[in-house]
Amino acid sequence: MAVRGKTLVVTVLALVAMGAAGCAPEAEPTTPPSAVPSPTADRPTPLAYAVPSPGPSEVARAVYELVEGVNTTDTVVSDAFEAGDALTVEGQCEGGQAMTYALRDSTPEGEGAVLTSGTFACDSPAPQGNTYAVGLSGTVQVVLTVDSDTERAWVTVTK
Known part of the structure; x- marks a missing residue:
């Protein structure tokens, strides 16, 4: 009887060890808790006002500034x-409501x-732009x- 008791104890211990080692019947996979979503911005991050450097495809530009209280506008025709x-046409301005270009x-x-x-x-968070087909050659x-x-304010025209 003592042998049978030892066999039973060994069998029970083996079953417990197998269960602890992952030999138990397949369990449904658990989904890790979802991460807390990070808040998304409703608006684009504002870009700092910056007049772009002239590029090889630029055909014209105009830049407006107040210099010591005097309005100045520099207009350049660059290429055909x-x-x-x-x-x-791309542009950006600060202050005021709007700028108009022609x-x-x-x-x-x-x-x-x-x-x-x-x-x-x-005061738009980024430069704005429009594209046109003018149907003629020149400047x-x-x-x-x-x-x-x-x-x-600034406006550039590129081809």
Whole structure:
């Protein structure tokens, strides 16, 4: 009887050891607790106001600043474009409500005709842009008009 008792004890201990070692019947996999979602921003992170450096595809730019209380606007015609080129206008401004731009034909035969125009809101979190097909070749001048409260603004035209 003592042998049978030892066998029973050894069998019970073996079953306990197998259960502890993971030999138990398959259990449903458990899903780790989900991570707490990080808050997402509803708005893009504002970019600092910065006039971009001229690039090889730039055809015109205008930059407005208040310098010692005097309004200054610098306009540059950089390069020509072809009739099939799409022109992208990008800009940014601070202060005021909005700025308006107009692309004017700056070729002698164009007589300064307005090719297209648009408006960008000031204090936008990032530069804004529009793309146009103007359907002609030549050069353009970008004319920038700002609100009286605007502190600084820029517009570039690239092909």
